Amino acid sequence: MAIAQKEILKRKVSIRSKRPNRGFRSTWVGWGFAAPAVVVLLLFFIIPLGYSILISTKDWPLLGPDHPTNFPDNYVKISDNELFINSLSFTVKYTAIITTILLTLSLGLALLIQEGKSRRNGILRTIYFLPVVTGLSTAALLFLGFLNPTVGPMTFIFNKFGMNPDWLGTPNMALTSTVMMMTWRFTGFYMVIMLSGLQAIPRDIYESASVDGSSRLSTFRFITIPLMRSTLALCLILILTGGMVAFEQFYILTAGGPDNSTVTIVMTIFRQAFSQFEMGAAAAMSVVLLLALVVMNILQLRLVRKDDSGDSR
Amino acid sequence: MRFRTAFSIIMATLFLGPILWVLLGAFRYGEVNISFQNFSRLLTYGEGLTTYLKNTLLVVVVTVLGSLFVSLFAGYAFARINFRGSKVLFIAILSILMVPHASLLIPLFIWLSKLHLGNSLIGLSFVMIMYQLPFSVFMMRNSFEAVPKELDEAAMIDGCGRLKMIFLVLLPAVSPGLITVGLFAFLASWNEFITALILLNDGSKFTIPLMLVNLVRGDFGSIDFGALQAGIVISAAPCVILFFVLQKYFVGGFTAGAVKG
Numbered sequence: 001m002a003i004a005q006k007e008i009l010k011r012k013v014s015i016r017s018k019r020p021n022r023g024f025r026s027t028w029v030g031w032g033f034a035a036p037a038v039v040v041l042l043l044f045f046i047i048p049l050g051y052s053i054l055i056s057t058k059d060w061p062l063l064g065p066d067h068p069t070n071f072p073d074n075y076v077k078i079s080d081n082e083l084f085i086n087s088l089s090f091t092v093k094y095t096a097i098i099t100t101i102l103l104t105l106s107l108g109l110a111l112l113i114q115e116g117k118s119r120r121n122g123i124l125r126t127i128y129f130l131p132v133v134t135g136l137s138t139a140a141l142l143f144l145g146f147l148n149p150t151v152g153p154m155t156f157i158f159n160k161f162g163m164n165p166d167w168l169g170t171p172n173m174a175l176t177s178t179v180m181m182m183t184w185r186f187t188g189f190y191m192v193i194m195l196s197g198l199q200a201i202p203r204d205i206y207e208s209a210s211v212d213g214s215s216r217l218s219t220f221r222f223i224t225i226p227l228m229r230s231t232l233a234l235c236l237i238l239i240l241t242g243g244m245v246a247f248e249q250f251y252i253l254t255a256g257g258p259d260n261s262t263v264t265i266v267m268t269i270f271r272q273a274f275s276q277f278e279m280g281a282a283a284a285m286s287v288v289l290l291l292a293l294v295v296m297n298i299l300q301l302r303l304v305r306k307d308d309s310g311d312s313r
Numbered sequence: 314m315r316f317r318t319a320f321s322i323i324m325a326t327l328f329l330g331p332i333l334w335v336l337l338g339a340f341r342y343g344e345v346n347i348s349f350q351n352f353s354r355l356l357t358y359g360e361g362l363t364t365y366l367k368n369t370l371l372v373v374v375v376t377v378l379g380s381l382f383v384s385l386f387a388g389y390a391f392a393r394i395n396f397r398g399s400k401v402l403f404i405a406i407l408s409i410l411m412v413p414h415a416s417l418l419i420p421l422f423i424w425l426s427k428l429h430l431g432n433s434l435i436g437l438s439f440v441m442i443m444y445q446l447p448f449s450v451f452m453m454r455n456s457f458e459a460v461p462k463e464l465d466e467a468a469m470i471d472g473c474g475r476l477k478m479i480f481l482v483l484l485p486a487v488s489p490g491l492i493t494v495g496l497f498a499f500l501a502s503w504n505e506f507i508t509a510l511i512l513l514n515d516g517s518k519f520t521i522p523l524m525l526v527n528l529v530r531g532d533f534g535s536i537d538f539g540a541l542q543a544g545i546v547i548s549a550a551p552c553v554i555l556f557f558v559l560q561k562y563f564v565g566g567f568t569a570g571a572v573k574g
Contacts, residue, residue: 029475030396037387037406037450040379043428044421044443045409051420109324112317120321127325130332133556133563134549135504137522142545144529145338146331151538153334184331192567245413248506252526266415270511273419286416297411 056283063277074284083260084285087268094175094264095243101183102239103232106190111224113191114198125195129188136185140252143181171261174254178262182249186242190235197231198224237300241293265289335549338542351543358540359524360517362547368434369503369520375438376502377495380449383442384494388453388487389479393465403454409447418511425512437512437520441502449494452566456490457483493566496559500552521548 031038057071078084109128113121131139147167149155158165167177201224209219225232247266250256256263263271269289273282342348355362390396391403421440422431430436460483468482484491506522513519519527525544529536556563 026394027397030390030394030399033386033390033394033475034396034399034402035386036383037446038402040383040439040443040446041402041406041409044439045412045417045446046405048417048420048424049412051424052416055420055423112321124321124325127328130553130556131328132567133500133552135500135506135522135552137506137526138504138545138548141525141529141541142331142335145538145541145545146334148536148538151338153330184328188328189567192564241413245415247415252529266413269415269419273422274511279419279423283419286413286419290412290416293413294411 052283053287055279056287058280060280060283061277062273062279067280070280074280075288077281078285078288081268081281083263083271084265084268086260087263087265090262091244091246091264094179094246095240097175097179098182098243099236099239101179102186102190103235105183106187106235107194107228107232109187110191110194110198111220114195125188125191128191131185131187132189132192134185136248137252139185140181140249143177143184144253147177168254169258171258174258174262178249178253181253186239190239193235194228194231197228200231201227233300233303237297240296240300244289244293244296335542335545338539339546342539351539352547354537354540355543355547359527360519362524364517365519365521365524368518371434372438372441372505372509372520373499373502375435376441376445377498379438379442380445380494380498381491383446384449384453385479385487385491387450388455388457388490389475389483391450391454392457393462403450406450407447409443414444414507418508422511432512432514432518434513434518437505437509438502440508440512441498441505444508445494445498445501448497448566452490452494453487456487460486489562492559493562496555496562497566499555503551504548 055067056074057069058067059070059073060067113125113128115121134142146152147154149167154167155164166173168174205223205227206219209223214222245266246264247270250262250264250267254262256267265285266289269282269285272278272285276282337346339351340347340349342350359365387406391399417440425431425433425436425440428436430439464482464486465478468478473482504522505520506526509520509523510526513523516527521544525541525548528541528544
């Protein structure tokens with residue numbers, strides 16, 4: 001009897017939650033309250049996005065009245081565009097480097113800071129986080145001066161050790177310097193996310209591990225890493241996406257140089273649009289980039305979801 | 314734990330080094346250690362610092378107020394009204410996060426001029442509100458959801474309409490969310506570079522980040538690094554001050570924003 005009653009109750013609840021109070025009136029009121037957001041979404045996101053796809057099917061010079069359709073020329077031309085192919089491989093290389101460094105360093109610092117709530121750790125957390133507060137372009141400009149051979153201290157310090165690095169002068173050093181700046185600017189941000197992930201791991205798991213005589217390394221390998229998977233996947237999504245759309249850091253620090261060695265995908269797109277004045281070709285590239293990112297994001301979101309269901313949160 | 318202490322000291326030095334360098338450099342002029350010479354040179358640079366500050370503040374004010382307005386009502390709708398299409402709308406708003414700004418800027422450049430918002434600070438502000446939309450709406454929906462429904466019901470019984478209820482009863486309860494939304498709208502619009510670079514093409518409309526990049530791309534020979542350092546301090550100072558004043562909202566917003574996926 002009791003079970004039957006429970007079943008009936010459950011069914012009632014499920015019917016209720018499946019058919020909520022969605023009268024004509026509440027739908028109208030709901031859209032009314034959401035209207036300002038809908039206007040912004042439509043005018044500045046959905047219409048431009050559709051427009052972008054439209055432009056990508058046309059021969060669209062920046063100036064000039066005629067926009068004849070030439071689909072799929074803009075898309076076909078992408079694979080012949082040497083600058084795009086080069087920038088694609090450079091962007092992937094940069095993304096791989098920055099992902100490795102940011103993930104390791106931010107996790108390492110989070111682990112170091114997490115233990116004990118001493119005053120010192122609080123100060124360290126603030127120091128690591130401070131660069132995050134400034135804008136990316138501001139940070140890039142700061143490093144432009146910081147690495148400058150005459151006014152910046154870096155060349156002076158390295159000279160003392162008998163080294164004379166040409167910070168932005170060679171392709172490898174330009175990449176290294178930009179990675180340095182990005183590490184400085186973003187480590188604190190990911191460290192804070194990692195810290196919130198670490199704090200979600202229940203203390204007693206660690207305690208029972210140490211009672212069982214598990215070494216620090218195996219605790220890290222078999223407890224911390226698996227329980228941090230969703231946090232790690234999240235950081236990975238953000239860093240990978242950020243890497244693939246990199247622009248400001250290279251535009252300001254290296255301007256794509258030397259010899260176009262640090263031109264990113266987004267930089268190629270903007271050059272195509274505003275230096276070559278080929279809006280159609282640029283739009284086609286940006287649609288391809290967008291599709292690649294959407295696929296990447298969906299794949300990784302699945303990863304996060306799977307992990308979340310396994311988490312005991 | 315000698316190693317850990319040494320490591321922490323080295324890391325802290327590396328992280329603080331650039332900040333200290335720019336701070337000391339901004340106030341140094343020749344042999345004088347505390348001078349405002351670098352700052353005063355900015356006053357006469359290009360259209361003058363005050364013009365760039367005014368432009369930036371206009372964008373910041375419109376973006377912050379717009380984000381608050383839009384997300385307050387949308388957040389209420391998503392949290393409290395069960396309306397047809399709400400899920401699709403919410404996902405559409407979140408999908409803004411997936412689209413790289415570069416993909417939107419090419420059509421926006423053409424589309425905004427059709428709306429008579431080309432080369433305009435107001436147009437830039439609307440685009441900034443759109444960038445902030447997923448974070449703002451997500452934040453406000455969560456804020457409203459955290460308020461007990463009994464509060465609404467009690468207000469309903471007292472004969473409160475929805476609008477009156479939002480402003481008189483719920484507003485105090487969701488104000489931490491509003492502060493977070495406002496803070497992040499401020500940071501985004503104060504610092505935005507690419508969007509401003511593409512959408513504004515008139516020197517008199519430039520914002521602070523554009524002024525600073527112009528400073529190092531100047532066609533007049535060598536870069537004035539003293540002025541650049543002063544400019545970086547001006548650009549970073551409000552963000553650093555807000556960080557120390559609103560630290561609680563900062564970290565909360567970053568972690569909430571990060572879990573947005």
